[in-house]
Amino acid sequence: MPPRPSKTISTTRRWLCGALAFLALGMTAVLPLHAQVPRPLRVAWASIERANPASPYLEAFRSGMRELGYTEGKDLVIDPWWGEGTEARLAQQIDAMVRSQPDVIVAQGGLALHPLMVAQVKIPIVFGVSADPIEAKIAESFARPGGNATGMTFFALELVGKRMQIMKEALPTMKRVALLADPQHPGQHKELAAAQAAADNLGLQVSYFPVHSEAELESALADIAHARFDAILAFSDGFTQSFAGRIAEFSLQQRIPAVDGWSPFARQGNLMIYGPVLEECYRRLAVYVDKIRKGARPGDLPIELPTKVELVINLKTASRIGVTIPQALLLRADELIK
Structure with missing residues (x-):
């Protein structure tokens, strides 16, 4: 009569099967976590300036984002769109800017904001402008701008x-x-x-x-x-x-x-x-972008005046x-x- 399998071998097999089953369940639990990692925050920087990666205002905004804990190339992407000196040239790029699917557009100045408003862009917009935002019909009020745009005005009488x-x-x-x-x-x-x-x-x-x-x-x-x-x-x-x-x-x-x-x-x-x-104002715009990233509506964020x-x-x-x-x-x- 052939020998009967020992209890030790049988127990070991059961343990291995259980371990493999546990690992399989673990893998199915881990994979969705990787799939749920949020995509980087994508910001479109709109300016009528000539292409200038070293722009002091863009660098001030970048500095503000770093202070809030963001790292470019990791959880933040900033795509500059330059008007090469004219509002018309920037306006020609708006369709492509929208197709790039930014989470927020930052408008450097009223000349950059104007073509975005004319095009009725629906993406959240954060701006730095010199105009009175009420008279410019950018906002309904300083306290509650309404619409999809907010930010700072340098219009300090x-x-x-x-x-x-x-x-x-x-x-x-x-x-x-x-x-x-x-x-x-x-x-x-x-x-x-x-x-x-x-x-x-x-x-x-x-x-x-x-x-x-x-x-x-x-x-x-x-x-x-x-x-x-x-x-x-x-x-x-x-x-x-x-x-x-x-x-x-x-x-x-x-x-x-x-x-x-x-x-x-x-x-x-x-x-x-x-x-x-002005550099402080553009650094401050990072706070608006961060709040919008976290779920705030632009129309609910008050427009601010310079403090420095x-x-x-x-x-x-x-x-x-x-x-x-x-x-x-x-x-x-x-x-x-x-």
Whole structure:
């Protein structure tokens, strides 16, 4: 009679079968976990700038995302879309941008936001703009924008008077100021009223030069030179920034100082600026993107105003146009361009 299998062998077989069954069940439990790993957050960065991966505003946004714990290439993808200097070129790319299926679009400036609004893009949009968002019909209110767009506006009327006051400190003999502004910029009439009120308080005379094209700008500059104004205050918007270099050239030729609210204006050769730190604003946009990623609706997120401002003085320009900046003002400056 053949020997009967031992109890040890039988027990071992049962144990192996059980172990294999457990492993099989474990694998079926593990695989779905891998399949459920969320895809990276995809952000489309829309700008009318020429392609510039080192853009300080894009880098500020990237920094904000890093501070929130995101890592590009791991759980974050940022796709820049550049307008190469024109709104029209950016508008041509909107269909392709939408087909790339971003979770959020970040619009750098009103000139980038406008074609997205015209195209009625439904994807959540986070913006940084200089316009009054209510007058621009971007939002229903600051507290509850409604729709699919929210973000920050640099439209801070309280800075207009302070800017003019600093101009008076820098230029004590200043009496007559030329105001350069784009009349089509939403909220521009409010800035004009704020500038007029500040001028009245400081005993200054202001004249308004509306400019919306290069030809209108050249005509205004000719009139300013002919009338020998003491200074130029350019309202901060995409138009005046795009011609900052031309205004600086005029300022040096005519020895008429020019002031604005954004730092690139001073860095391109104009006397000084006082206004929001734009890099901080674009860093702050990362918070909006993160909230939307976590389920918030753009229309429920309040539009914010800048909380950090800067004074930038171009000492090289001051020297070339014969302006001596008071020491007290130099000590308050956040940046001195030498």
